[in-house]
Amino acid sequence: MVDSDSAPRRRGRPRKGQGGDTRAKIAEAAAAEFSDNGYDGTSMRGIARRAEVDAALVHHYFETKASLFTEVVRLPVRPDRIIAAALDAPFPELGGSIVRTVLLAWEDPKLKHVGVTVLRSVVTGSAAGRLLRQFLLRELMSAVAERIEGGGVDSEEARRRASMVMTQIAGVLILRHVVEAEPLVSRSIDEIIASTIPAVQGHIEGVRAED
Known part of the structure; x- marks a missing residue:
């Protein structure tokens, strides 16, 4: 034995x-x-x-x-999983899926506090902020870029489009939850989502202003 x-x-x-x-x-x-x-x-x-x-x-x-x-870093929420849940949508609906998933996550009372803390850390020059920025760029933007590339776009262009997607969404989150700028604070989340989707989908499809 x-x-x-x-x-x-x-x-x-x-x-x-x-x-x-x-x-x-x-x-x-x-x-x-x-x-x-x-x-x-x-x-x-x-x-x-x-x-x-x-x-x-x-x-x-x-x-x-x-x-x-x-x-x-004791994050009770996984931003990489939040974004991953949104990326299974068909290409023409990808912008709406990403916008709804991410913006609604930050509205959840159970997650909002830590979400705002993360956003504040990211925009500071602290060591923790730099680490969080690297994490978000690597895990979120890269995931979006890979999904866009999967739609038949070359890797460099996919990364450019993904960076614009993240810029658009990060701007809404920071202005609504950190800066608390009007009218973003007083508008309903449904209104904000509806206004943000066309811009994000445009970035995903590579539609430029002059087009």
Whole structure:
């Protein structure tokens, strides 16, 4: 009979009784990596090296770098998942899907406080703000760019269009929730969504003002 503790351990699995300690060790290493290298410069392998664990073990606890980042900075909401939920829409309806999903998420009373905190951090020059900007650009704008590219657009143009989509939506969010500018504050969210969709869809399709 083989003792279960002496049996070969599957790669990427923690040793018996070490799960909590290992997870905390990985999170601590990730915090140091993000601080030293920024979001873009941090890799799951780099985190594994600093934590002195197998890279597969990092993936066992944290599926992606985004999920690890949101835990380290204690974000109770996953912006990357919010945007991902909107990207399955057909290309002609993509703008409406993105606008409704993102703007309505910031209206949810359970998420609004943290959402506004994130927006305020992003527009500051703090280290936390820089990290959040990198995270949002990498995980949100890149996801939108990939979806646009999937519609038959070359990668450079897709990224340009995605940047305009994010600019449009970020502008609405910041003016409504951070600056609290009128008439955006007093207008209903349905009115704001209806006004924003054509501009965002235009950016997705590459429609320029002179067209």
